[in-house]
Amino acid sequence: MSRFDPHASLFKALESAGCDETLPPTQTLLDAARFNSDGLIPAIAQQHDSGEVLMMAWMNREALEETLSTRRVCYYSRSRGKLWRKGESSGQQQALVSAAFDCDADTVLLQVDQTGPACHTGRRSCFYIAVDHEKAAITSAPLIDPATLYAKR
């Protein structure tokens, strides 16, 4: 039997795994991943070459499986209650470069190649509202007028 017994805590066993070891198949990892009580896991999208963190959204297992098989990022929209193929309205798609679980398998980090802005406001990244102890500031401007972005649909 593999030392990665799926009935034991798989991700606990992976903590001591090396880079040259053969791991269980992705489906086994997905069975053990820690989707929350709504069946969702947070997914962070990072532009693969610049390192910029673009956004954080949620995936259910179906969205994650579709993302891995099609290589086009698909989230789960909590407000709409359905799969959300990033860019389906705006055209601002994310091509998947790679995906990784964290140590306790409750978050996914996606390396992506983002077409245009990731943010619905037309900004490249959703993280544009800086805060310190006292003050806040807007740190980036839209690349595209969001009215134009969504007029494409």
Added chain:
Amino acid sequence: MSRFDPHASLFKALESAGCDETLPPTQTLLDAARFNSDGLIPAIAQQHDSGEVLMMAWMNREALEETLSTRRVCYYSRSRGKLWRKGESSGQQQALVSAAFDCDADTVLLQVDQTGPACHTGRRSCFYIAVDHEKAAITSAPLIDPATLYAKR
């Protein structure tokens, strides 16, 4: 009255704010931020100079306020049910460089300066389990034996 009326949807109004505008104080933004039903918000930690995404954890308002005032990152441990000053057991602290909310104020991105490994396994980043459609692989090795890391406490 400011056009950033705290009784309206503050973050909706900020979507069209410019980089040179004076925003409401941080406390007003924290009042409007979207902590979840458990009072928590996901916080992504990114190494400020290399761009590496180190980890994702959760903060309550108290943890976020402490982080902004002390400039040392403090999360909320869901398993322990209390504030978790990163590095208090391992010595592997995170100094805060900057913090930003995303467009809908339900996620925080922290630029940090991480001392040593961020991950409890001794790896620099928690995101070391790559998955594609079929296969998984470990992508990094521990910098430090985790037994040594936690023996310091």
